[in-house]
Structure formats: structure tokens, C-alpha cells
Amino acid sequence: MKKICCFTVLILFFLVSISAAETMYVVDIIKITLRTGPGTDHRVVKMLESGQQVEIIYQEGDWSQVRLEDGQKGWLLTRYISPEKPSRILLSSLQDEYDQLLQKAKAIREENLMLKKDNATLSNELRSSQHELKKVTDEYSTLKEESADFISLKSRYEDTKKKLSEHEKKVAVTEKKLVNKNIILFLTGAGVLLVGFIIGFSSKKQRRRSLLS
Secondary structure (H helix, E strand, C coil): HHHHHHHCCCCHHHHHHHHCCCCEEECCCCEEECCCCCCCCCEEEEEECCCCEEEEEEEECCEEEEEEECCEEEEEEHHHECCCCCHHHHHHHHHHHHHCCCCCCCHCCCHHHHHHHHHHHHHHHHHHHHHHHHHHHHHHHHHHCCCCCCHHHHHHHHHHHHHHHHHHHHHHHHHHHHHHHHHHHHHHHHHHHHHHHHHHHHHHHHHHHHCCC
């Protein structure tokens, strides 16, 4: 009977240890000590920096036994760790995302300018082709019955008409790309504003916490 009770206690201890394994983060302070045991009388084995990730293995009173990312174990005060990432890390992540959005918006604006230039060039070519087609059409209508160069003129007419059709297709494709890029630019700009607002709000909140502390 005693063996069964001891076995049951060991299983419960093992289950409690497993359930305590939780990823935490060192809170927003400069450095804290990692010790060999749950108390300030134990030897310091390492200094942990703010934002460093640890895994809780076991908790005893005000102390928690943790495992570092490199596998090293030790004890630290529970009040110095939190399940939430420190605001400094979150703010840095938001800043990186904000910078990426700015770069993306810049690239889209540059591509948008190039598309506008291409569209303007194609539009000029289209107007030129339309003018040429009208000119050839008038000549074709006038000389259709009497010109000795009827076949040559007809070939020129067909070629010009074909070029006009190609230019019209290119203009349509370019205009479609331009519309799509404008939509992406608008959405990216909205993202930049939103992330900028979050960063500003987070910075203001962090400064408020600093003043309160």
C-alpha cells in the first residue's frame, strides 16, 4: 500500500512539473540574476537581460526554476518574469514592420511613376497611330478605285490597323496595372498609418509607465 501511495505521489509531482513548463520573458528591467537555487544565498550562475526567453520548469514560493534557450537551468525571482513580451521588444517589432511598410510604399510609388510614364508614352503612340490610320484611310478611300498602288496601300492600311490594335491592347494592360498599383499603394499607406498609430500609442504608454515608476 505504501508503495502505491509513493508511486501516486511521484506521478502527481511529475504531472505538476510538466504543467509548469511555460514560456516566459524577463520583464523590462536591465538585468537579473540566475542562481543555482531558490534563494539569494545561492550562487549566481548568469545574468539575464530584459526580453530574454526562459521556460518555467518548477515554482517554489517566490522563486521559479527555469531553462534557458541554450538548455542551462537555474532559479530566479518569479516577479521578474512575465508571459507577455516586454513592450520594448513589441515596439521594436512594430518599428521593423513600419519600416518595411515604408519601403514597400516607396517601391510601389516608384513603380507607379514608371507605369504612368509608360502609359503616357503608349498614349502618345496610340494618338499617332490613330492619326496615321485616319490619314491612310482617307488616302485609301480616295485612291481605292484609281490608284495603281492599290495593293501596296491596302497592305500599309492593314499594317497600320494592326499596330493600332496592338497599341490599344498595351494601353489597356498598362492602365489595368496602374489601377492595381494605386489600390496596393492605398492599402499600404493605410497600413503605414495604422502601424504608426500603434507605435505612437505604444511609445506614449511606455513613457507613461516610466513616469509612473
